[in-house]
Amino acid sequence: MKNFNFKSATNTKEATKMATGRATFLAGGMSLIPAIKLRLAAYSDLINIKKIKNLSGIKVSSKSLRIGAITKHAEVAASKEVGKTISSLAILAEGIGDPQVRNRGTIGGSIANNDPAADYPSACLALNATIHTSKRKIPADKFFKGMFETVLKKGELIESVEFEVPEKSSYAKFPNPASRYAIVGVYVAKLKKEIRVAITGVESCVFRCKKLENALSGNFSPSAIDNVEISSKGFSTDIHASAEYRAHIIKVMAKQAVSSC
Numbered sequence: 001m002k003n004f005n006f007k008s009a010t011n012t013k014e015a016t017k018m019a020t021g022r023a024t025f026l027a028g029g030m031s032l033i034p035a036i037k038l039r040l041a042a043y044s045d046l047i048n049i050k051k052i053k054n055l056s057g058i059k060v061s062s063k064s065l066r067i068g069a070i071t072k073h074a075e076v077a078a079s080k081e082v083g084k085t086i087s088s089l090a091i092l093a094e095g096i097g098d099p100q101v102r103n104r105g106t107i108g109g110s111i112a113n114n115d116p117a118a119d120y121p122s123a124c125l126a127l128n129a130t131i132h133t134s135k136r137k138i139p140a141d142k143f144f145k146g147m148f149e150t151v152l153k154k155g156e157l158i159e160s161v162e163f164e165v166p167e168k169s170s171y172a173k174f175p176n177p178a179s180r181y182a183i184v185g186v187y188v189a190k191l192k193k194e195i196r197v198a199i200t201g202v203e204s205c206v207f208r209c210k211k212l213e214n215a216l217s218g219n220f221s222p223s224a225i226d227n228v229e230i231s232s233k234g235f236s237t238d239i240h241a242s243a244e245y246r247a248h249i250i251k252v253m254a255k256q257a258v259s260s261c
């Protein structure tokens with residue numbers, strides 16, 4: 001169904017009230033509109049959330065960086081605050097898609113969509129993020145459920161994403177040359193209490209790699225990755241790369257990320 005009502009909300013309460021039945025939120029429309037056009041999804045109402053003022057903006061404190069849900073990728077990439085506090089996040093945003101996508105797509109839309117090859121979900125896991133919604137606070141470890149699936153309930157709106165400020169971090173992506181989506185993306189973060197490594201593009205959903213985390217906890221250097229064995233079991237094989245190739249590239253990207261931390 002390509003016919004739908006277009007509604008615009010001016011605040012969170014209004015937006016969540018409108019989101020009943022077959023209605024859904026519209027942010028940048030970079031994934032939602034193609035899905036509707038290709039008849040992969042159908043909705044009765046699209047609720048524009050881009051006029052809700054308190055969903056945008058970037059706030060920094062000593063321990064965390066909080067980004068409003070409708071903040072565009074280009075804004076994150078250009079933000080001095082992000083560059084100073086978590087530069088790997090600004091680099092990640094700069095590597096998303098093309099200028100058109102970066103000037104429409106939003107961080108909230110990206111993580112709500114949870115594309116298996118999207119970049120931001122890996123940042124959320126590696127940087128121990130908290131997803132603030134209209135109903136609750138959700139730790140990133142519990143947010144991403146499966147392919148294009150999260151724990152968000154019907155009508156639950158992401159308001160902001162709060163990242164822990166790491167001691168060191170870096171994101172290395174082996175991108176699809178056409179879309180720039182990750183064929184393999186590895187986000188490494190040395191946090192105050194732990195080391196986290198998150199991988200995207202490889203399985204149906206972003207995940208943390210405990211083997212790499214353990215190896216780097218003992219010795220935070222690229223050489224620590226040499227002896228880690230990455231099994232390709234469960235990894236995706238598609239026209240871009242085989243599961244075995246992805247397993248190999250994980251180590252290459254992980255080393256690259258650690259070297260640039």
Ligand SMILES: Cc1cc2nc3c(=O)[nH]c(=O)nc-3n(C[C@H](O)[C@H](O)[C@H](O)COP(=O)(O)OP(=O)(O)OC[C@H]3O[C@@H](n4cnc5c(N)ncnc54)[C@H](O)[C@@H]3O)c2cc1C
Pocket residue numbers: 024025026027028029030031032033049069070073095096097098101104105106107108109110112113117118119120152156157158159179180181182
């Ligand atoms: C050509 C192309 C190349 C791309 N390349 C990359 C890439 O290299 N890396 C990458 O990571 N991504 C890539 N993307 C995806 C893009 O970055 C967008 O972030 C993503 O499509 C969704 O963001 P959006 O704001 O457009 O959301 P929309 O398309 O508007 O919405 C997507 C979904 O999220 C829901 N939603 C949106 N906002 C919220 C919210 N605040 N709370 C709850 N639910 C919400 C919507 O209801 C919908 O279901 C690419 C997209 C295109 C079209």
